[in-house]
Amino acid sequence: xxxxxxxxxxxxxxxxxxxxxxxxxxxxxxxxxxxxxxxxxxxxxxxxxxxxxxxxxxxxxxxxxxxxxxxxxxxxxxxxxxxxxxxxxxxxxxxxxxxxxxxxxxxxxxxxxxxxxxxxxxxxxxxxxxxxxxxxxxxxxxxxxxxxxxxxxxxxxxxxxxxxxxxxxxxxxxxxxxxxxxxxxxxxxxxxxxxxxxxxxxxxxxxxxxxxxxxxxxxxxxxxxxxxxxxxxxxxxxxxxxxxxxxxxxxxxxxxxxxxxxxxxxxxxxxxxxxxxxxxxxxxxxxxxxxxxxxxxxxxxxxxxxxxxxxxxxxxxxxxxxxxxxxxxxxxxxxxxxxxxxxxxxxxxxxxxxxxxxxxxxxxxxxxxxxxxxxxxxxxxxxxxxxxxxxxxxxxxxxxxxxxxxxxxxxxxxxxxxx
RNA sequence: GUGGGUGUAGCUCAGUAGGUAGAGCACCGGGUUGUGGCCUCGGCGGUCGAGGGUUCAAAUCCCUUCACUCACCCCA
Numbered sequence: 133x134x135x136x137x138x139x140x141x142x143x144x145x146x147x148x149x150x151x152x153x154x155x156x157x158x159x160x161x162x163x164x165x166x167x168x169x170x171x172x173x174x175x176x177x178x179x180x181x182x183x184x185x186x187x188x189x190x191x192x193x194x195x196x197x198x199x200x201x202x203x204x205x206x207x208x209x210x211x212x213x214x215x216x217x218x219x220x221x222x223x224x225x226x227x228x229x230x231x232x233x234x235x236x237x238x239x240x241x242x243x244x245x246x247x248x249x250x251x252x253x254x255x256x257x258x259x260x261x262x263x264x265x266x267x268x269x270x271x272x273x274x275x276x277x278x279x280x281x282x283x284x285x286x287x288x289x290x291x292x293x294x295x296x297x298x299x300x301x302x303x304x305x306x307x308x309x310x311x312x313x314x315x316x317x318x319x320x321x322x323x324x325x326x327x328x329x330x331x332x333x334x335x336x337x338x339x340x341x342x343x344x345x346x347x348x349x350x351x352x353x354x355x356x357x358x359x360x361x362x363x364x365x366x367x368x369x370x371x372x373x374x375x376x377x378x379x380x381x382x383x384x385x386x387x388x389x390x391x392x393x394x395x396x397x398x399x400x401x402x403x404x405x406x407x408x409x410x411x412x413x414x415x416x417x418x419x420x421x422x423x424x425x426x427x428x429x430x431x432x433x434x435x436x437x438x439x440x441x442x443x444x445x446x447x448x449x450x451x452x453x454x455x456x457x458x459x460x461x462x463x464x465x466x467x468x469x470x471x472x473x474x475x476x477x478x479x480x481x482x483x484x485x486x487x488x489x490x491x492x493x494x495x496x497x498x499x500x501x502x503x504x505x506x507x508x509x510x511x512x513x514x515x516x517x518x519x520x521x522x523x524x525x526x527x528x529x530x531x532x533x534x535x536x537x538x539x540x541x542x543x544x545x546x547x548x549x550x551x
Numbered sequence: 552g553u554g555g556g557u558g559u560a561g562c563u564c565a566g567u568a569g570g571u572a573g574a575g576c577a578c579c580g581g582g583u584u585g586u587g588g589c590c591u592c593g594g595c596g597g598u599c600g601a602g603g604g605u606u607c608a609a610a611u612c613c614c615u616u617c618a619c620u621c622a623c624c625c626c627a
Contacts, residue, residue: 138618190625194552212627241627246552248621257627388626399627410627437627463585494585502587513585527587 139244139253149452150442155238158258158281158436165277167234167260172216174240178206184215184392184424195243209242213259214392214417214433215424221263222426231429232264238438250408250440260414261433263421268365271396271416271432272372278412278434279378282400287444290411292378294398295386296366297334298358300419306357307333313351320347337385353384362395369396388413392420396432402444411444412436456484457548459501461494463513471512477541483548501527508548510535 178198185192197209238258262270282290310333321344373380388397397415414434422428462471471487478485488497501509511523521534535543
């Protein structure tokens with residue numbers, strides 16, 4: 133048997149209704165908040181990700197699906213979307229026509245990590261990006277949008293964490309201050325953290341090893357090292373969130389894996405997800421557009437991990453399945469022939485009708501009707517056709533009535549609509 | 552890439568003094584004449600992850616391998 137590729141998955145019919153529910157709701161909110169959809173390809177030049185995400189990152193170093201195509205170009209299945217959005221923003225001169233713009237995009241991303249709960253090699257994201265706005269209220273608005281989505285989806289147990297990473301002006305000073313502290317923690321830090329102590333010391337905040345966590349409790353906070361501009365920026369983000377009563381937790385340990393983030397950074401975390409607890413994450417990336425060869429335009433964005441979001445919603449046990457409205461139990465070939473005609477007419481009237489093509493007993497057809505969860509069943513056999521009236525059974529009240537064959541579709545449609 | 556756990560019917564799982572497999576759910580059908588959900592009876596359905604070894608005999612012991620899963624790592 134040929135099976136799924138490791139880390140990839142099928143989204144089965146029993147789940148797609150929930151996916152669609154999320155997609156529709158999020159899309160509507162994005163449009164309400166002024167975002168326009170941008171559709172970007174799944175394949176890009178490898179260099180785009182190397183330059184935006186950073187050559188030192190794990191994503192670029194060992195997680196990308198990269199191959200050389202026949203022309204000799206190195207291509208990569210996108211591991212994230214922001215780089216492509218920025219590329220499109222620059223390539224099509226969007227910055228010239230509408231430097232300030234809000235874009236969103238959705239689709240699969242690819243990262244060759246070891247699969248586990250909430251982590252797949254093909255996973256889905258909804259990305260929102262805002263370009264051209266330095267104002268901290270843009271950051272706040274984006275977070276507001278994200279939390280509105282969370283709220284509308286009635287997602288429980290999800291908490292917002294925010295932090296500021298400073299800017300190229302003040303972050304280096306923090307890193308310098310962090311180093312002597314870390315040198316004093318040689319005993320406590322795990323081997324991994326010791327290795328990255330010099331290369332990327334801020335990442336140690338992310339380590340989940342208990343002793344590291346403990347050792348980092350007394351570490352200096354980036355928030356004490358922000359320059360005046362960054363401090364004021366962060367203050368406005370917070371006061372804006374307060375104003376809209378968005379609860380949040382300041383977490384000076386919240387750092388990002390991608391090099392291009394500056395200032396505001398945030399994540400929505402849900403404990404129920406296990407180790408992969410980030411449902412959404414984002415932040416400001418003021419240097420990225422320029423770094424990719426565009427004008428010096430700022431950007432802020434977030435990504436929602438749809439798979440994880442769905443997992444949370446599915447656990448909250450809410451059904452979005454679409455059940456048919458009507459089943460036609462037809463007895464005998466003549467009745468089946470008529471029923472076939474009717475189901476088509478019902479569907480044209482937006483009534484989801486089903487019937488059975490096997491010549492099964494009424495009992496088994498009733499069973500099927502019950503299993504489908506229809507609210508009404510039409511029962512038609514030779515007897516009914518001869519009498520010119522078929523039986524309409526209300527599956528919840530068990531009441532039955534006769535409906536004349538001529539004009540049947542209209543009468544039944546009305547009955548179902550008035551439910 | 553590293554570690555732990557697990558791999559027996561579509562699903563959830565039983566099944567050790569080694570003797571060629573069971574349950575529940577699901578599915579199909581019956582319980583008198585053309586009527587569902589409960590009950591009841593029956594049926595369908597398994598190369599016991601794969602390959603090799605030990606043995607008269609292995610789902611059960613040994614080796615190898617693959618897959619799934621959780622965690623590390625990383626991140627949405």
